[in-house]
Amino acid sequence: MTTLINGEPCDTISVNERGFLYGDGVFRTLRLSGGKVLHWPRHYAKLASDCSALYLACPSESLLQDDLSRLTGDVSDGVVKITVTRGTGPRGYMPPRASTGTRLLSLSEAPRFPEHFADTGVTLHLCRLRLGHQPRLAGIKHLNRLENVLAAMEWDAPAIAEGLLLDEAGYVIEGVRSNIFMVKEGRLSSPDLSRCGVAGVQRERVFAWAKQQGVDCRIRDIPLAELLLADEIFLVNSVHGLWPVKELPGYRCTHHPVAHEIRDWLNHDPD
Amino acid sequence: MTTLINGEPCDTISVNERGFLYGDGVFRTLRLSGGKVLHWPRHYAKLASDCSALYLACPSESLLQDDLSRLTGDVSDGVVKITVTRGTGPRGYMPPRASTGTRLLSLSEAPRFPEHFADTGVTLHLCRLRLGHQPRLAGIKHLNRLENVLAAMEWDAPAIAEGLLLDEAGYVIEGVRSNIFMVKEGRLSSPDLSRCGVAGVQRERVFAWAKQQGVDCRIRDIPLAELLLADEIFLVNSVHGLWPVKELPGYRCTHHPVAHEIRDWLNHDPD
Numbered sequence: 001m002t003t004l005i006n007g008e009p010c011d012t013i014s015v016n017e018r019g020f021l022y023g024d025g026v027f028r029t030l031r032l033s034g035g036k037v038l039h040w041p042r043h044y045a046k047l048a049s050d051c052s053a054l055y056l057a058c059p060s061e062s063l064l065q066d067d068l069s070r071l072t073g074d075v076s077d078g079v080v081k082i083t084v085t086r087g088t089g090p091r092g093y094m095p096p097r098a099s100t101g102t103r104l105l106s107l108s109e110a111p112r113f114p115e116h117f118a119d120t121g122v123t124l125h126l127c128r129l130r131l132g133h134q135p136r137l138a139g140i141k142h143l144n145r146l147e148n149v150l151a152a153m154e155w156d157a158p159a160i161a162e163g164l165l166l167d168e169a170g171y172v173i174e175g176v177r178s179n180i181f182m183v184k185e186g187r188l189s190s191p192d193l194s195r196c197g198v199a200g201v202q203r204e205r206v207f208a209w210a211k212q213q214g215v216d217c218r219i220r221d222i223p224l225a226e227l228l229l230a231d232e233i234f235l236v237n238s239v240h241g242l243w244p245v246k247e248l249p250g251y252r253c254t255h256h257p258v259a260h261e262i263r264d265w266l267n268h269d270p271d
Numbered sequence: 272m273t274t275l276i277n278g279e280p281c282d283t284i285s286v287n288e289r290g291f292l293y294g295d296g297v298f299r300t301l302r303l304s305g306g307k308v309l310h311w312p313r314h315y316a317k318l319a320s321d322c323s324a325l326y327l328a329c330p331s332e333s334l335l336q337d338d339l340s341r342l343t344g345d346v347s348d349g350v351v352k353i354t355v356t357r358g359t360g361p362r363g364y365m366p367p368r369a370s371t372g373t374r375l376l377s378l379s380e381a382p383r384f385p386e387h388f389a390d391t392g393v394t395l396h397l398c399r400l401r402l403g404h405q406p407r408l409a410g411i412k413h414l415n416r417l418e419n420v421l422a423a424m425e426w427d428a429p430a431i432a433e434g435l436l437l438d439e440a441g442y443v444i445e446g447v448r449s450n451i452f453m454v455k456e457g458r459l460s461s462p463d464l465s466r467c468g469v470a471g472v473q474r475e476r477v478f479a480w481a482k483q484q485g486v487d488c489r490i491r492d493i494p495l496a497e498l499l500l501a502d503e504i505f506l507v508n509s510v511h512g513l514w515p516v517k518e519l520p521g522y523r524c525t526h527h528p529v530a531h532e533i534r535d536w537l538n539h540d541p542d
Contacts, residue, residue: 003286012283013291015274015375020284022416023294029362054417055424081362086420091300091352091379093416093423093447104286108362132467133439134403137417144415145293145364146325146408149357152364153326168404176364196403 003106004071007063016088017102018095023143025085025102026050028201031110031238035076037068039238039271042201047082050140056086059103067105079239081106085143113161113240118263121246121256122161122235126224127151127176131167131196139199151176162235164248167196172222178237179203182230183258188217202236202266209265227251234259242266274377275342278334287359288373289366294414296356296373297321299472302381302509306347308339310509310542313472318353321411327357330374338376350510352377356414384432384511389534392517392527393432393506397495398422398447402438404466412469422447433506435519438467443493449508450474453501454529459488473507473537480536498522505530513537 003011018024028047031038044061051058064082071080083104089096129151137144151163163176174180174197181190181203188210193199210217227233232253233245242263244256274282289295299318302309315332322329335353342351354375360367400422408415422434434447445451445468452461452474459481464470481488498504503524504516513534515527 001287005286011286013286013288015276015282015284015377016272017284017291018420020288020291021414022420023414024417024420054421079362091350093419094427095420095424106286129407132403132405132408134418136400136421137403142417143292143294144417146295146413146415147405148364149289149293149295149366150325150407153366156365 001106001108002071003104004067005104006102007067007070013102013104014088016090017085018087018089018099019083019085019102019143021089021091022093023145024054024095025083025143026054026056026141027081027083027143028141029238030080030082032072032075032078032080032107035072035074037072037080039201039205042204042271043238046141046201047084050142051084053140054142056084057101058084059101064103064105067103071105071107075107078110079108081108083143111239117161117243118241121244121253121259123159124175124245124248125155125160125163126249127154127163127165129154129165131165131173133168133195135195138196139193141198141200148176161243165197166224170224172224172227173197175235175237178235178240178243181206181234181236182222182227183232183234184230186215188215189222190217190219191222192219200237202238202241205266205269205271206236206262208271209262209269232256232259234262236266272377272379273342274375275338276375277373278338278341284373284375285359287361288356289358289360289370290354290356290373290414292360292362293364294416295325295366296354296414297325297327297412298352298354298414299412300509301351301353303343303346303349303351303378306343308343308351310472310476313475313542314509317412317472318355321413322355324411325413327355328372329355330372335374335376338374342376342378346378349381350379352379354414382510388432388514389512392515392524392530394430395446395516395519396426396431396434397520398425398434398436400425400436402436402444402467404439406466409467410464410470412471419447432514436468437495441495443495443498444468446506446508449506449511449514452477452505452507453493453498454503454505455501457486459486460493461488461490462493463490471508473509473512476537476540476542477507477533479542480533480540503527503530505533507537
């Protein structure tokens, strides 16, 4: 893995880094493919919006693009992670007045997933951990990710590709590392993420697909019982793209025509 | 500030440190006074319990005591922070199978507070941020502290010493960096921290005082409206000890006999 910190190659951070002390920062995970970071404008807009929600200074787009080209060099495929924090400071929750943030970009190899994950689909574990509600942090990809860590520790069977997270009220929210959609009678639905969860860029792209195709797509509360009656369920994130769900406790599906259509569009549409 | 990482002087951590990536760790803040870390057995027990709740390996007591004596040396007063994380790992919420944790101890100067804070008391800001419920993380002093950071950013008047946090249901939970008690008709009450908040060592010591004195002390849900009718309110933490509350919106108190008695006991009882 290669890392640039504030533009310079470096693999350590200060022990006074607020990203470490308090998780005081945000991040993005992007796919590098064909020497190009995919869907950059959407990722940068989301980074800026997440920074704004936490009153963090967001690095300029041109600064990050310079970093990106130095980081990736001749590498054509991989995963880029961009982290923006409030920088270093003395002990204490209150940020120093003159806090200058830290920007950290790292490049790692793209993980390889079995091909059938994107085709016949994946099996989900239903997580026992329920996401708590915190509207001030909901939707943001921040560095406070203990809920995801605890959820990811719930299973280790290689046959299970992802975990399904509900909130404390029993509504479907997301996968541990992905967003979720259900298809019912030709309509799409995706969970409301205003109380918890992370609103990813690929979720937005599915909304864009639905709009372009004139397909009804609603953001709403989805009880687990309703998800289990879906015609199709699928997951999206920026690293693995779209995975149909073939199985989760109480649900089984072998036919994914809508998910496959959206998958192909997501894989080829440049926006 | 001096820092020991896994026993060695160092002021940086790896960019692959899970404490930084996900806030995957816990910490303790202790007072060094007269060359001795105060209330060590209670702090170690709480550290071990917090580690256990997150399935983190807790360093042995003797290892930490060796670190402590090397860290503090001849220094007699200060603040020691102990952080224990899940250590380094590749990108991904799932911890690596063979994760060896990181232990980090740092020593900094003890902050100086105006003397009247512990005597006539402090003024509180009522935070707009409400704590979300997450029973799996409640009570634990973990590294996911964005709620505290956002709350601490709500005020910057030097006359306001601390912020009061309620939960999403409107119950009183804690100060941004302290635990809270109310006194009413000779009885103590402190908020139930099973859904959110951090259960500190000084809170336990107040429970011990009450037990020793035969004073009724209840852990329960306290609506804000009830707190405002208290005879006395006070805050405790390991750095500043006990502070009576003289003012918060809707509350004013100039007489703190119970708080002063407990303050004196906390300052002198060795346990």
